[in-house]
Amino acid sequence: MQYLNYRLVIFTLVTVFGIVFSIPSFLQTNDGKKISLGLDLQGGLHMLLGVETQKAVEGKIKTLAATVKYFTDNEDILIEDLTIKKDNLSFILLDSDEVSKLDTMLAEIKGLDISKGADFYYTIKLTPIEIEVVKDMAVGQAVETIRNRLDQFGLAEPSVTRQGNNDIVVELPGIKTAQEEQHARELIAKPANLELMEVDELKSDQVYNLSDDDAQDMGDIILEDTNSAEIKYLLKQIPILTGSEVVDAKVAFDQQTNQPIINFTLSSFGAKVFGDFTAKSVGKRLAVVLDGKVFSAPVIRERIGGGSGQISGNFTVNEAGNVAIALRSGALPAPVIMLEKRSVGPSLGADSINASMFALVSGFVLVVIFMIVYYGLGGVIANIALITNIFIIIAVMAMFGATLTLPGMAGIVLTVGMAVDANVIISERIRELLKSGASIPKAIEDGYSNAMSAILDANITTLLVAVILYAYGTGPIKGFAITISIGILASMLTAILGTHGIYEALMPKMVKDKNLKKWFGVK
Amino acid sequence: MEIFKSDKTYDFMGKRLPFLGFSAILVIAAFVLLFTKGLNLGIDFSGGTLIQVQYTQPAPVQKIRDLLVQDERFEKAVVTKFGTPKEIIIKIPTTTTMLGKDIGDDIRSILTPTGEYQIRRVDMVGPKVGDALREKGVMALSLALIIILIYVSFRCEWRFSVASILALVHDISIALGAIVLFNVDVNLDILAAILTILGYSLNDTIIVFDRIREGVNTSKESDLNSVVNDSVSRTLSRTTLTSLTTFFVVLTLYLFGGEIINGFSFTLLVGVIVGTYSSIFVAASFLVQLNFSIINYRAVEAEKEKRKKEKDRLRSQFEQGTV
Numbered sequence: 001m002q003y004l005n006y007r008l009v010i011f012t013l014v015t016v017f018g019i020v021f022s023i024p025s026f027l028q029t030n031d032g033k034k035i036s037l038g039l040d041l042q043g044g045l046h047m048l049l050g051v052e053t054q055k056a057v058e059g060k061i062k063t064l065a066a067t068v069k070y071f072t073d074n075e076d077i078l079i080e081d082l083t084i085k086k087d088n089l090s091f092i093l094l095d096s097d098e099v100s101k102l103d104t105m106l107a108e109i110k111g112l113d114i115s116k117g118a119d120f121y122y123t124i125k126l127t128p129i130e131i132e133v134v135k136d137m138a139v140g141q142a143v144e145t146i147r148n149r150l151d152q153f154g155l156a157e158p159s160v161t162r163q164g165n166n167d168i169v170v171e172l173p174g175i176k177t178a179q180e181e182q183h184a185r186e187l188i189a190k191p192a193n194l195e196l197m198e199v200d201e202l203k204s205d206q207v208y209n210l211s212d213d214d215a216q217d218m219g220d221i222i223l224e225d226t227n228s229a230e231i232k233y234l235l236k237q238i239p240i241l242t243g244s245e246v247v248d249a250k251v252a253f254d255q256q257t258n259q260p261i262i263n264f265t266l267s268s269f270g271a272k273v274f275g276d277f278t279a280k281s282v283g284k285r286l287a288v289v290l291d292g293k294v295f296s297a298p299v300i301r302e303r304i305g306g307g308s309g310q311i312s313g314n315f316t317v318n319e320a321g322n323v324a325i326a327l328r329s330g331a332l333p334a335p336v337i338m339l340e341k342r343s344v345g346p347s348l349g350a351d352s353i354n355a356s357m358f359a360l361v362s363g364f365v366l367v368v369i370f371m372i373v374y375y376g377l378g379g380v381i382a383n384i385a386l387i388t389n390i391f392i393i394i395a396v397m398a399m400f401g402a403t404l405t406l407p408g409m410a411g412i413v414l415t416v417g418m419a420v421d422a423n424v425i426i427s428e429r430i431r432e433l434l435k436s437g438a439s440i441p442k443a444i445e446d447g448y449s450n451a452m453s454a455i456l457d458a459n460i461t462t463l464l465v466a467v468i469l470y471a472y473g474t475g476p477i478k479g480f481a482i483t484i485s486i487g488i489l490a491s492m493l494t495a496i497l498g499t500h501g502i503y504e505a506l507m508p509k510m511v512k513d514k515n516l517k518k519w520f521g522v523k
Numbered sequence: 524m525e526i527f528k529s530d531k532t533y534d535f536m537g538k539r540l541p542f543l544g545f546s547a548i549l550v551i552a553a554f555v556l557l558f559t560k561g562l563n564l565g566i567d568f569s570g571g572t573l574i575q576v577q578y579t580q581p582a583p584v585q586k587i588r589d590l591l592v593q594d595e596r597f598e599k600a601v602v603t604k605f606g607t608p609k610e611i612i613i614k615i616p617t618t619t620t621m622l623g624k625d626i627g628d629d630i631r632s633i634l635t636p637t638g639e640y641q642i643r644r645v646d647m648v649g650p651k652v653g654d655a656l657r658e659k660g661v662m663a664l665s666l667a668l669i670i671i672l673i674y675v676s677f678r679c680e681w682r683f684s685v686a687s688i689l690a691l692v693h694d695i696s697i698a699l700g701a702i703v704l705f706n707v708d709v710n711l712d713i714l715a716a717i718l719t720i721l722g723y724s725l726n727d728t729i730i731v732f733d734r735i736r737e738g739v740n741t742s743k744e745s746d747l748n749s750v751v752n753d754s755v756s757r758t759l760s761r762t763t764l765t766s767l768t769t770f771f772v773v774l775t776l777y778l779f780g781g782e783i784i785n786g787f788s789f790t791l792l793v794g795v796i797v798g799t800y801s802s803i804f805v806a807a808s809f810l811v812q813l814n815f816s817i818i819n820y821r822a823v824e825a826e827k828e829k830r831k832k833e834k835d836r837l838r839s840q841f842e843q844g845t846v
Contacts, residue, residue, distance in 0.1 A: 355781030363772030465722035
């Protein structure tokens, strides 16, 4: 008896593997690894964001200016004309005795390119290496920040990953409606740059007569009120504190107006800077600036210790929540822009699944019937291999945690059509040999070996194309390349090895039976 | 069941000129279409925004157009039906980099008076990404051709590789011609379909060529035409069968797979038909046109064999220490 042979054993093992590992995906059980559906099938939002890293460099210069100002104020070192240009800051040191003190402080900050002109005119730039570091960190930090925000937003399985140098891929499968999507986008886009700035009380009354350039020449900046573009403030360009010192932010309600407000808490360093500033600025106004808009500018009545403050404005509860999340999760070090967006509603995804499943099933049934009609029991054997092939595709994809996309579904459908190719080639060869008078065992043995070179060539070319598609394709197209590749590789096991094993096991029967019509569909 | 009598040999090569002529006409027509009308690049490659909207009643296309034209950003919007009369696609060449409020949100508010609808898909591809995708696409296609060329020339004599590449160019240009003719939006999925055709059609051709090579090596016949006729006839059932099964599934995909992969399955459908036709009627004809000579080929093979034997003999002598 020849029932057991190594080919059949391998095929059976592979089939069991295929069925076992594809069960979680078919039945959608909670345990075990499943295929995850691509955003085009389950619905969701895919975005490619770009980080404007140049802005991060500018931000770094601004923070540096604040540090220099705080240090010199504290140490009573006189400087003047502290100004910020795009990529540098400059000032004149008036106390020439203090050069060494200042230089020691600056030397402690890494990555600065300091040049001193006549009269202690300092120009400070970032070194090219430092600029690269800042840009790189900006993208890394943006990824972290966006991830934090989305986590707090409460969506299922948000994925935020860096792509290349400057880009970030955001995938949100949980998005159901356009409103929800817009909400998520706003949350991501919110720079959440909190700045506490000093109102330039000396020139404040001229604010409506000044141009932006005039203000810049005086080391000031003009910002609008959040509620009305008519109201403007003249602020010192260099902030007292930036949002990087915020450690916590919560939504609360104003006790008098019952309006939502945001309470924030500063780090201990921030609290010290804030306390020192308020102590010596009693009677002046302090502007709370969020993303370039002034939210409030209360007069400082006394030193504010404890390091907490609040932002009030005409927030809705939702907006206030967004701002709080954004502040908590940190500011975006640089603005992000949208380079590409693909959003699919869940109903369209469901339609796509239904349509492609229908195509898969009907294509499958057609092929199965055709093979049986044409090749008789040989067709049945090929069909067993085909079914196993589909199980293996599902199982392997589930094991590797691959994503099934719409083109991926098309790939499976196409595999159904192409995977029987090997069996067609083999069966044709067997038929030829049978007609030339070979015995059944000989026809099968030689049929398989004669067909091998053609099958290998055919599979290798398709595989090569699939690999190129994988390397150069994006998103869903990669899914197509994956399913096609797995399908081809699996067909080597099922269509070649598996069917051969089944033929061998059935050999005694076939030899006894001698019914070529029944077994191979020929007379 | 059998479609073709397996012992019958058809005289394909005797009629190769009419078939080559027919193919030439198709290819020329395809090129004319490509260079006059040109490919209709979709947003993946040209950049832009695509919005798919489904209404609960038949979509008021004219009203939508009128509303969109009023906003100068959307002047160039193209509104087309998509599958059912209730569903439309709006294509706009403009994009925005703003994350907080994007074109989709704007369109949503513009469409408010047109009835009850649901936005089912918004795709936006910025110009930078479009350029990158186009570059990648061209790269993928060229790389695929080069790798296939290398693989085939590694596997076969040079005339075989040239003939199969010619057959590929034939298939791809006709498929591209059909894409232009039927106004298919060329997006990433179409590129994937073209690459799949490339693999599929080569696959078909190689199986025929493999048989021809086998025929050249084993048969006593030295007339190329009859060897080719014999080989093509022997592989005829296989070629048609596999093509039929593939055709079935691609057809179901085209008919039932949904609007979104319609362009993809259409391209595959054309590719399967053209690929099958070319591997039966065209590829081998190229081989004959290239003056492939069986006698020379056999002489070269014999020479190779002789050299190999000589080398083996020398090696064995060397190993046995007789030299």
